[in-house]
Amino acid sequence: MKNTSHKWHFFRAGGSNQVKICSGKDIENIDKLDAKLWSALSCPTSGLTLDAKTLSLIDSDSDGRIRREEIISVCKWTCANLKNSDFLLKGSESLSIDNINTATSEGEVLYNSAKEILSNLGKANSNEISVADFSDESKIFASTPFNADGIITALSCGDNQQVKETFDIVLSCSDAKNDRSGLDGIDINDVEKFFADASVYLAWEKSPSENSDILFMGADTQNAFNAFVAVEDKINDWFARSQVLAYNKDVSVVMLAQTDDQLVKAYVDMNTEELRKLPIVKLNSTLVVDFSDGVNPAWSSECNAFKTFVLEKILGTTQVSYAQWKDIIAKFTPFRAWQTSKPNSKVLQIEVAKLEEVAVDSNKQALLDLLSKDRELKTKVDNFALVEKLVHFSRDLCKLLKNFVSFQDFYSKGQEAIFQYGKLFIDGRMCELCTKVDNVANHSKMATLGYGYLIYCQCKRKGAADITIATMITAGDCDNLIVGRNGIFYDYQGNEWDASITKIVDNPIGISQAFFSPYKRVIKWASEQVSKQAVDADKNVVSNLTTGKSTVATKDKKMDIGTVAALGVAVGGITTAFGMILDAIFGLGYWLPLGVLGIVLAISLPSMFIAWLKLRMRNLAPLLDGNGWAINCKACVNMTFGDHLTRVASLPKGAKLSRVEEFPNKSILKHIIALLFIIAVGVGSYLYCTGFFDKNENSKNQTVVQKATLAPKAECNVEKTKAP
Secondary structure (H helix, E strand, O other), X not given: OOOOOXXXXXXXXXXXXXEOOOOHHHHHOHHHOOHHHOOEEEEEOOOOOOOHHHHHHHOOOOOOEEEXXXXXXXHHHHHHOEOOHHHHHHOOOEEEHHHEOOOOHHHHHHHHHHHHHHHHOOOOOOOEEEHHHHOOHHHHOOOOOOOOOOOEOHHHHOOOHHHHHHHHXXXXXXXXXXXXXXXXXXXXXXXXXXXXXXXHHHHHHHHHHHOOOOOOOHHHHHHHHXXXXXXXXXXXXXXXXXXXXHHOXXXXXXXXXXXXXXXXXXXXXXXXXXXHOOOOEOOOOOOEEEOOOOEOHHHHXXXXXXXXXXXXXXXXXXXXXXXXXXXXXXXXXXXXXHHXXXXXXXXXXXXXXXXXXXXXXXXXXXXXXXXXXXXXXXXXXXHHHHHHHHHHHHHHHHHHHOOOOOOOOOOOOOOOOOOOOEEEEEXXXXXXXXXXXXXXXXXXXXXXXXXXXXXXXXXXXXXXXXXXXXXXXXXOOOOOOOOOOXXXXXXXXXXXXXXXXXXXXXXXXXXXXXXXXXXXXXXXXXXXXXXXXXXXXXXXXXXHHHHOOOOOOOOOOOOOHHHHHHHHHHHHHHHHHHHHHHHHHHOOHHHHHHHHHHHHHHHHHHXXXXXXXXXXXXXXXXXXXXXXXXXXXXXXXXXXXXXXXXXXXXXXXXXXXXXXOOOXXXXXXXXXXXXXHHHHHHHHHHHHHOOHHHHHHHHHHHHHHHHHHHHHHHHHHHHHHHOO
């Protein structure tokens, strides 16, 4: 241990000496406690009942683990910013700001920030700031125009109407961000994107004025282009067919793809789809399209628009040659390119005149200045976060120490450790040692070394993802604990889950269970064998009936003489051994009860001894190591403590029990008497056959003879005495 003047208090629990956190001085000097005396050196941030926010604040490197050095750092920081570190032992939800140590510069900042937070919450007259005050961040920043989150809102614009109007337009063209105040706002990316998109769009709008070829028909260019595009593909198709027809007039039928009769029928039936597949104008080999004669009825509206807006205005005629058609395409090329390059952004919803008015550098700079002002308050807002950190540590730090530096909460009555995820009710008992498990296969490999009877349960709840828990059963028996058995799990937040056993790690639960386990195993084995034989016999009978075979043998097979002799020897040996055992037992006389007790102990004592050894080694450490903890001490769970962790059902005090069952089992007393009578007759017959009673008669006769032979000698002695 490091040299220190601080006096520590230790308690003995789980087979090791563990430090007891009983004062603020213990927390202040936690760095001086030898690492070898810490119960744990690291633990995961998941699967614990401690506030997840607190755990994330302690996990400074965000690696998902709490380590010893991180806890030491937190203890030092917290105690340095409190006037009285004994306050940490209370684990209070709220912190008095008067307890903040203003003697240091950081403490003074924390005090002023706490006062400002209370003021923002409308609690300026209060001296208590709680964890709940930080549950909704928007309440703290509800009336603050700037809060260092990189987002500005309408409140940030103040009374400047021009800036506010610019803000509203930028917001309408952006994906709204949620400010800490709860209002919709914009960030620097939104501002930059809006003004960049506005610049591109306005430049696109100015292109026609800079290039006269784009709107070569003035205001009519758009309508002309629409009419041109509508027939462009069909006219290109017409010229292609016309060129082939000019080369060979015999292919006209193929070009039309239908006979004249079919065309007339399609027109009469108004089968427009079939007509639209044909050339737009009647084919000829002159390479000149005449829109005044032979127009396909299905294209009449498009052709009329093309004549009106394009041919008559550009060529002044209803006919167009192939060369003229190429010139028309060239004329519309600049307009087509301009249309294609039209930007696609939300600024297009703003009128061009309004956009030109708003999208100026002065307005952009005004918004950027507001964002810069918001960022300047980062230090202030970070101090708000430090106040939240101090409040969380004031409530949860001592709790963590009592489950990390030592397992003080685990070994204390009325307390629950942070790794106890809830309570499982199953098979008439309540199990309190339940831990959340992410990987059953990996966890069970390590947890098996803890010599505890473990059950793994999959827990389901509507609207929540399934979870898996590992539960150590430390009281009762395991007769009815089987895979598939259902129970109810209540997590530490009080939520109810349907639990089902998915895996069992078998180990002794108690000494009494070990006493009866050999007999239960024999009974189970015998019942399984009888059941198996019965099932096999039933299958044979059904099989014989379905196949038509007789169940009675037509002819008995002769048994070999050697087999008969071997069976005789075996039966004789068994009978002799059984007889010797009975002779030894009943030969004990008045010591018979002790002999029976000795047989019982000979059967149960090995099982009880093995159970006693395993129960002495039953340990919590592998159970936690399987979840990623680094346990640094013994954490045994003895039989007395086990009765506390698993509560077996019992009647409440003062309850009245009626022992008369509504549907009692049939009486078996007469069967027991009959069985005892049969056993007595059998034992008596055995004793008679072995000459046990003859031995007693012979001993009695020998006694009588001895008395008879001794009596005359006595008389002779008397006579000899009287002779003188």
